[in-house]
Amino acid sequence: MSKRSLSILGATGSIGKSTLDLIRRNRDAWDVVALTANCQAAELAALAREFDAKVAVVADESCLADLRDALAGSGIEAQCGPASLIEAASRPVDLTVAAIVGCAGLAPTMAAIEQGRSVALANKESLVSAGDILTAAVKRSGATLLPTDSEHNAIFQCLAGNELADVRWITLTASGGPFRCWSTDQLASATREQALKHPNWDMGAKITVDSATMMNKGLEFIEAHYLFPVGLDRLRIVVHPQSIIHSMVEYRDGSTLAQLGPSDMRVPIASCLSWPERMDTPCAPLDLPAVGQLTFEAPDESRFPATRLAREAIQAGGAAPAILNAANEVAVAAFLAGQITFTNVALTVARVLDAGNLPPGPRCVEEVLEIDSEGRRRASAILEMS
Ligand code: NAD
Ligand code: MG
Structure with a gap:
């Protein structure tokens, strides 16, 4: 196979690191363009140096100074914030590995799809929240979606x-x-x-x-x-x-x-x-x-x-899957923070969906993100009451 270029969105995560482990063993076969993370500046910089990436991006703007310091003298660009994440994901590569966790991965994953090349999709939450929009973008751009x-x-x-x-x-x-x-x-x-x-x-x-x-x-x-x-x-x-x-x-x-x-x-x-x-x-x-x-x-x-809730959400269609996903992200974070019990995770999602009055289905990524924010607000309100 001839040399190919690749970017990894979510390079410091479990999927990101497993991908880089395979790239490391086939170093000559790949040019690494963009590596991104939420905030792990030191870890991201070390990976960017090891794989000679062109650009490293942290989503969290407060981590930029650390990233710049860690990349000083390397010639690797250090960027931060949502717009830079999208810009880096838009740089042409043969393959993008979309491995950000949560709906936070939606906009960069869409940017990669818009290139019309290959996208290895691990970030399931983006497909759950924006299935019709994302699959339409795949058709429009001619991208190849490779399920990971x-x-x-x-x-x-x-x-x-x-x-x-x-x-x-x-x-x-x-x-x-x-x-x-x-x-x-x-x-x-x-x-x-x-x-x-x-x-x-x-x-x-x-x-x-x-x-x-x-x-x-x-x-x-x-x-x-x-x-x-x-x-x-x-x-x-x-x-x-x-x-x-x-x-x-x-x-x-x-x-x-x-x-x-x-x-x-x-x-x-x-x-x-x-x-x-x-x-x-x-x-x-x-x-x-x-x-x-x-x-x-x-x-x-x-x-x-949870499987019943998800099935009902996709049967209902419209905003329901994005609301389900948003409520679940909030509930899982609350469980991980020790704020709610395990069974309250699914219960919170069920309460948000059962309350009804869902917003209309999304027509574009911006509307998915609005629905996602609304789902998070509703889940947080339910958690505060309980
Ligand atoms: P992880 O938590 O280990 O890594 C997530 C990555 O996303 C990290 O690089 C992190 O810095 C980045 N990130 C987190 N929040 C972000 C934000 N707000 N903005 C930008 N970047 C952010 O997660 P993971 O286990 O590697 O999972 C990644 C995705 O792949 C998830 O959607 C998951 O469902 C899916 N997936 C994972 C596995 C697995 O074995 N880990 C298997 C199948 C599917
Ligand atoms: Mg799986």
């Missing part, structure tokens, strides 16, 4: 060479998270530390809590709807605690194709980096005798209502 989320990457691989019209079911697998076998009473007293211990995956804090509440699978259900529009009634979720099968596609002739692999995000990331070819990774080969059993369970939406 392990389930969606699995589906993408299982769909290769097939027609969506021939799909009977798309089955998203879910690990069930650390509390899969916990009772409702136990869930009420689940702690931050317990929620942050995922049985199979090592990920950022927000998605790890989302996995524990099952909202991650709810967001992924919506993500799958936009990436693979087979109709909501053809999407289903099955709990598969071993996280070996990353998702499946069943065709109308009765064939089911599944993608299997170790629980290591470098596998789907590598698939995006090398697509449509393949590359080597240091990931452990799949040792099925060591895994022993692959088991499956139906999701329990009475203990974990």
